[in-house]
Amino acid sequence: MPLQSATGGPATRSTPRRLAVVGTGYVGLVTALAFAEHGNHVRCVDVIPERVEAISKGRAPFYEPGVAEALARHVSEGRVAATTDTTSAVEASDATFLCVGTPSAEDGSYDLSQLRAAARDVGSALADLERHHVVVTKSTVTPTVNRQTVLPELEATSGKRAPGGFSLVSNPEFLREGSALKDALEPDRIVLGLMKGDDGAETLLREIYGPFDRPVLVTSLEGAELVKLASNSLLAIKVAFANEVANVAAAVGADGYQVLEGVGMDHRLGPHFLRAGAGFGGSCFPKDLQALAAFADSIDLPALMPRAALEQNQVQPGVVAAMVRTALDGDVEGRRVALLGLAFKADTDDVRETRALPIYSLLVGWGANVVCHDPRAGPAFERLAVQEGLPRPEIAPDVSSALEGAEAAIIQTEWREYRELGPDRFVSLMARPLVVDGRRALDPEKMRRGGVTYLGIGHPAP
Incomplete structure (x- = not known):
């Protein structure tokens, strides 16, 4: 799909959306809180019972400015809940966001084991779901991972084909630790990587992100994956270059x-x-x-x-x-x-x-x-x-x-x-x-x- 650029405006909706977020690390929990800030109801899913228990009680499992206060408020007001049950969270939601870790493997590539497991769990939940569901990958991956790894796991366990039976979208995050909640609420841009012809997924995500009122870039799955990877790499390269220049200057x-x-x-x-x-x-x-x-x-x-x-x-x-x-x-x-x-x-x-x-x-x-x-x-x-x-x-x-x-x-x-x-x-x-x-x-x-x-x-x- 060719690159398109548009600006998302505030969306009009009669009721808040119900969303699921799989993975409650920095990206997952902050993403959930950002959606809750705009009135959505979010179920957080994690395989670690202690983390689920902490979130259910409104206690943040890590330090990040503003997160503890926002979590306590949204849990008490009923907009954020946590569970270890992926199926119940998916069945109760319109879209599921995959926010699990992709740490480095020994060869430098991403270890996709957590993402594969999450995709299988979500796919199993989709098997008996009668309505269309949108699966959104926020985890950082290299190009082709969504199409060649996440999609086959979802299709194999759900028995459905995308984009007809469900949708798969790449929607990378651009959060900085130390200002993650602010970045989630005020992103420079929202990138949506879509499968060809999946207008329904684009419509839903524009509605979800409408209240954020930020620029939206629509591209392919691979395009979105590479936007994230190239962005972080270029920032790191700038830092390394600055260090070399500073050393020479001194x-x-x-x-x-x-x-x-x-x-x-x-x-x-x-x-x-x-x-x-x-x-x-x-x-x-x-x-x-x-x-x-x-x-x-x-x-x-x-x-x-x-x-x-x-x-x-x-x-x-x-x-x-x-x-x-x-x-x-x-x-x-x-x-x-x-x-x-x-x-x-x-x-x-x-x-x-x-x-x-x-x-x-x-x-x-x-x-x-x-x-x-x-x-x-x-x-x-x-x-x-x-x-x-x-x-x-x-x-x-x-x-x-x-x-x-x-x-x-x-x-x-x-x-x-x-x-x-x-x-x-x-x-x-x-x-x-x-x-x-x-x-x-x-x-x-x-x-x-x-x-x-x-x-x-x-x-x-x-």
């Missing part, structure tokens, strides 16, 4: 952030994601770059840029750790180093692919005494480090405890709590007020005027 005595600001002032490029730091992490960027590269390999095409971005991202934590070692006269053995920020980004407790882990690994490998702190992610990081075979990290209860007696402090996550630190805190608490800012969370000149030895990614040494 080496020649220029301010990398000023350089990148100048680049971003070009309207053809824009400033978004041209911000240097310790590298990217999380559940999306590394995974999606690997998946794009693996998919390109599978169709005999080169994947130079995704692999280059991944390689640069592996290098960047070493740049941060090396700055500490160099500043401490080339030897960190026995030296106390505060590592501030363990989540992969601020406003989340997610430590997947966090750059704090390789920084911690390098420092403890060199013999440093690393004391860690994070407002939310301390326990998760401790578990992750142990799982990776590293020494159990010391997690400080507060920032002051982490800084006390330290000879260096690294800011790895730009939590507001860290951005608001003044130079006096470092000077008064640390044995040596040396700060390596991996996120440009602090004002370099303010720090230096206050007596702090400030080093940062892309910032020339004093």
Whole structure:
């Protein structure tokens, strides 16, 4: 189907829609809450009974700004419910959204086992359903997965054929952890990948998304899949490029952030994601770059840029750790180093692919005494480090405890709590007020005027 562009407007409907959401991780639960905000009734499905129980009681199973409050409200008002029974949820709904995880497999492709299982369960529920039902895939996948994997599972277990017996739509999410609920309610665009001639599915989804009042792009199943994969990959590539430019800038005595600001002032490029730091992490960027590269390999095409971005991202934590070692006269053995920020980004407790882990690994490998702190992610990081075979990290209860007696402090996550630190805190608490800012969370000149030895990614040494 050729690309079409249109703007969805508010839809008129007499009653709210009843929707099912399979998978209650970041994407699934946030998607359910966004639909509930517009008056729909949503049944969340998960195979983990403890998670279903928590959601049923209005308790969020993870930290994400605004989610706990929205969930408690919608559960109490009867718009959100949770169950382990896929069949009952599908039978009671007009559309089912598949939001299960697609983690990386060993070869870099997506592990589709959860998606296959969800499709089989939904297909079984469709077998005895007399009315037409729309199945919507939000899980991130490579091109052809919906047509070649999800669709056969649905058809085999339902005994029906699409699009006549049911509809299959690719509707990727574009959520950022830390602002996921806002992104779900105010997306830049809504992408609908449809099977050819499936006007009924398009009509229903335009109605569901009408109240969001956002631009709608209609394309094929494969087109929608690739929009998501290409979007995340390009954002990650921009971050990796910004880091390389910042490293070069610092080496020649220029301010990398000023350089990148100048680049971003070009309207053809824009400033978004041209911000240097310790590298990217999380559940999306590394995974999606690997998946794009693996998919390109599978169709005999080169994947130079995704692999280059991944390689640069592996290098960047070493740049941060090396700055500490160099500043401490080339030897960190026995030296106390505060590592501030363990989540992969601020406003989340997610430590997947966090750059704090390789920084911690390098420092403890060199013999440093690393004391860690994070407002939310301390326990998760401790578990992750142990799982990776590293020494159990010391997690400080507060920032002051982490800084006390330290000879260096690294800011790895730009939590507001860290951005608001003044130079006096470092000077008064640390044995040596040396700060390596991996996120440009602090004002370099303010720090230096206050007596702090400030080093940062892309910032020339004093």
